[in-house]
Amino acid sequence: MQLGCQGCRSEGHAFDIAMAFQPIVDVETGRTFAFEALVRGSNGEGAGEVLARVTPENRYAFDQQCRVAAIEGAVAAGILETDARLSINFLPNAVYSPVACIQLTLKTARATGFPSDRLIFEFTENEQIADTDHVENIINTYRQMGFATAIDDFGAGHAGLGLLAKFQTDFIKLDMELVRGIDASLPRRMIVAGVIRIAESLGITVIAEGIETCAEFDALRDIGVRYIQGYLLARPGFKSLPGITLPNERYTAVA
Template sequence: MAFQPIVDVETGKPFAYEALVRGGDGEGAAEVLASVSEESRYAFDQKCRVAAIEGAVAAGILDTSACLSINFLPNAVYSPLACIQLTLKTALATGFPAERLIFEFTENEEMIDSDHVRGIVEAYQQLGFGTAIDDFGAGHAGLGLLAKFQTDYLKLDMALIRDLDRSMPRRMVVEGVVRMARSLAIGVIAEGIETVEEYEALRKMGVRYIQGYLLARPELGALPPIRVPSERISVETAEVSARRQDRRNALVGGR
């Protein structure tokens, strides 16, 4: 597993670390998942959960207050309560608080049974876990899915984020999603941020949780350091206020 922080930009600290599966030769998640057969899906999902928790604890996550975000395969969960037992056993054995677990899912193909997925999400929420729709706004992870059930977080797909600062349509879409999520009491996580301009555009919209190469790249078996960009928004606002005050002072002095 590699780990990448989801940063709370109001504090500059990690809100969570996402566990990202990697192949033995460094293959990415998509390549690894492509090699998983239908017959091995359940075993693979279970092993990934164990590896994520054990790897995060070994990397030092218990020295932080961060959550651990684990991707899961909805179609591999035949029964939420039965399939969560090994996860709970691993959390107990490693000393990781189960309430700091977040489970996120994405579907590259349309769900065969959305009611089944809703049952998983509701069961996990009742157990005290966080839940998230990954890649929101891409493929089948869209408004129709959100209308059927509500997770605790939405992770905006990086296709919506790319060049956000230079695209008015993208900004309008993201602003709409942020307003909608706020009305539903759902947290928004923006992923795939690569430039300071994208970061600043999201901050202006009030997005608090941000993930991407700009802040930290994933590291295999380690919790990478975070690089939060300097807040040019705040600096510029302060400079504008200072100039206005200088003008007011000049007018008073002139009188």
């Protein structure tokens, strides 16, 4: 088996990064379902500052280093003491070959003792994905290898029904612009309810992200969203796994 490709072995592009972790909460059980790894600078600098240094020439190395940092950082923070999954953002255009470019990720998981079947890979693109066949191949390959996949920022930009018609991931994460103020917006509630019906019919789980108010939380629960992520429940923890607090205060849990 090919253990890597030229892009995955790119040298000379070292990023000084660390990870923050934000819980994705199963609000029916009050437990953390997964932690999303969010890139930061090594001293806690914001994602924007880090991403501003990513170019077409170094994005392959960046993608690989993020995967390693996410797994190593989560294990160091104590994720193995929980049953939570780990969600890692990846760049589809940074994957030449799904099998070749996953090898460093698998090696890192083995080295740290992290079960690879607890990995979720989320993808999003600010620009239109030109080669949807390539992305579909990545998703199918990852599924065959036991990973879960997610479309991030669903409902924003090009991450919408067109992609969902082309391929189906295990999860879709509703863009925060769809859920912002959803309690006071009938159109938003109707759109999200429609997305949930479509997702359920396709066997896809919906995650709502960016929840900041109790009213948004209650509206999403009324619609039927089970998995929720946002500042209301927990802010990202830099190099740490933060505890969660649900609005109804029935649960206060550490992952």
